[in-house]
Amino acid sequence: MAPAPHALVIPYPAQGHVIPLLELAHALVDRGFTVTFANSEFNHDRVVAAMSKKDGGAELLDRVRLVAVPDGMAPGEDRNNLVRLTVLMTEHMAPRVEELIRRSGDAEGGPITCMVADYNLGTWALDVARRTGIKSVAIWPASAAVLATLLSIQKLIEDNIIDAEDGSALRQEGTLQLSPDMPAMNTAHLAWNCIGNHDGQEALFRYLVDGVRAVEKCDFVLCNSFHGAEQATFARFPKIVPVGPLLTGERRGKAVGHFWMPEDHACMSWLEAQPARSVVYVAFGSFTMFDRRQFQELALGLELSGRPFLWVVRPDIVRGDVHDYPDGFLDRISAGGRGMVVAWSPQQRVLAHPSVACFVSHCGWNSTMEGVRNGVPFLAWPYFADQFVNQVYICDVWKVGLRAVADEAGVITKEHIAGRVEELMADADMRERAEGMKKVAHGSVKEGGSSHDNFDMFVEALKA
Known part of the structure; x- marks a missing residue:
């Protein structure tokens, strides 16, 4: 008999990543999975503290098993320095996550059978999944269009749009379109060029390039978006599977990953x-x-x-x-x-x-x-x-x-x-367009909607 499905979900250690991945963890629990959610120690403490301030918070935390792994930064360091955080977590989180997987058979909930890793973790998480013999899924918690730019890095280099060493734009005022129907992007606003004035831009870019290679080998690449929002991108990049928009906060009384709690109700x-x-x-x-x-x-x-x-x-x-x-x-x-x-x-x-x-x-x-x-x-x-x-x-x-x-x-x-x-x-016309987008978004996550069906397909594959 196959073991009960047990997913290890690992977000990139930032608020905007923890929230949708914790919602995905709840959605897996709804479909019969045991879920272990591995935050960085720094963020784990903040999520647990926030939930513990709620009535019944301790019980609510039991639905998803929350564990902590070190990110490599000292307690007082600036975790808004995303370049340093990204480089350090590769060294410090990987061995602890591998140990967690290998020892999971001895813990309550049974052995971990699959990993759902934030795409932004790059190579190390998916390498750990392969070494431990479990299935691997990458989830991109942002727009498919931005993920498409990462998947197109080699072409952007060949077309002399970005520098091969650090990814910087070679034409600061230029624009690019990955396909005629996709949104036009300012080359200076490519995501890896807009993360602040921190040192280490070249190291970060190499990390992203390596991540593209690793993700190409995983079983699924999920995206927190929906078909009606980015039709042209999903048509051009069929490997990206939309499963959103994830609820990100509609589950009242459940751990939702906020750091800045308590909310002012x-x-x-x-x-x-x-x-x-x-x-x-x-x-x-x-x-x-x-x-x-x-x-x-x-x-x-x-x-x-x-x-x-x-x-x-x-x-x-x-x-x-x-x-x-x-x-x-x-x-x-x-x-x-x-x-x-x-x-x-x-x-x-x-x-x-x-x-x-x-x-x-x-x-x-x-x-x-x-x-x-x-x-x-x-x-x-x-x-x-x-x-x-x-x-x-x-x-x-x-x-x-x-x-x-x-x-x-x-x-x-x-x-x-x-x-x-x-x-x-x-602007009444804008309000009408916004209402139209609302209907399409809700339709995508209802039974029979494209995101709902995609999520069920991915769940069944992980259970197989």
């Missing part, structure tokens, strides 16, 4: 008091940072719009960790309930609320999918990595949002913010 009561389609929701994910001037312009722009707004302001969103609001801002917005500022929100519930009219977003893929799933138009304000390509989808392909455009000094001004919000509020 008081904002839901505040939303209840607002008129339908009146609220500007503002959230920039877990990485975006502003300087003092841009932070203040955003605050004043929201106030100038005259619309009620819910703004998520992380403790570290301003460089230097000081929230230097404009004079009197908090007093003015609290008077009469004009606005609400929270440290973290239950975003999926917020975006699903009928009072929310538009979403000022950094265009992270989880946020993009959550906005799309709820039919909410965007003010698209990308920060780094894949977010620039996501902005192209939002504004140029799906036409469900407007760009936030900086002035000559590189600042997105309060007047521009207020004006764009007003444009979004007044």
Whole structure:
């Protein structure tokens, strides 16, 4: 008799990766799998601490077995330095994961039979799967278009679009299209060129190149997207299998992978008091940072719009960790309930609320999918990595949002913010397109939908 299916799920150690992969872990449990979820020690502690603050949190953590492995960084090091984190985890996580697999037969839940690894882990996770004789699946938690650029690295080098050594754009103002129907991308905004000013760009690029070779050998390459969102990309790159959009937060009472908990649920009561389609929701994910001037312009722009707004302001969103609001801002917005500022929100519930009219977003893929799933138009304000390509989808392909455009000094001004919000509020055609995307997204994950069928196909293959 074949052993009961036991999946080891391993995310890249960042918020936007842990959330969709933990949702995928829950979906596997729903289909009869035992699941072990291997976070970095740093992120494991944050997820467990966040869940433990919930009523019944300890019991909720039992549904998916959460384990910790070292990422190689010291406790006080900056884990926003993604280049260093990526290089170190290869050395430190691989042996612990291999040990975990080999010893799993002696633990509750039985031996691990398959691995679902974040594509961004590169070669080491899939190499471990092959050495231990278990099936391997790579999951890409962002858009298929960005994954397609990785799979096309060799062609981009041959066409003299990027440098063979570090992947840097050879034409800073150039654009590329991998096929005539795919979105046009700025060559300077290829994901590996937009991760900050850290050293080690060449090492990171070589890591990505090696990862392409490794992933070509795995059983499946899943993607947190859906056919209707990226038809041209899936047609051009049939190896990429869409299984999304993953729910990323709709499972109430289940561990969902947030680091910035506790969520401020008081904002839901505040939303209840607002008129339908009146609220500007503002959230920039877990990485975006502003300087003092841009932070203040955003605050004043929201106030100038005259619309009620819910703004998520992380403790570290301003460089230097000081929230230097404009004079009197908090007093003015609290008077009469004009606005609400929270440290973290239950975003999926917020975006699903009928009072929310538009979403000022950094265009992270989880946020993009959550906005799309709820039919909410965007003010698209990308920060780094894949977010620039996501902005192209939002504004140029799906036409469900407007760009936030900086002035000559590189600042997105309060007047521009207020004006764009007003444009979004007044654009009935954009609202209709957003509602259309919502219907397609929901249809894809229902029984009989393309993503639902793809997920079932992959599950059956892992059970075989």
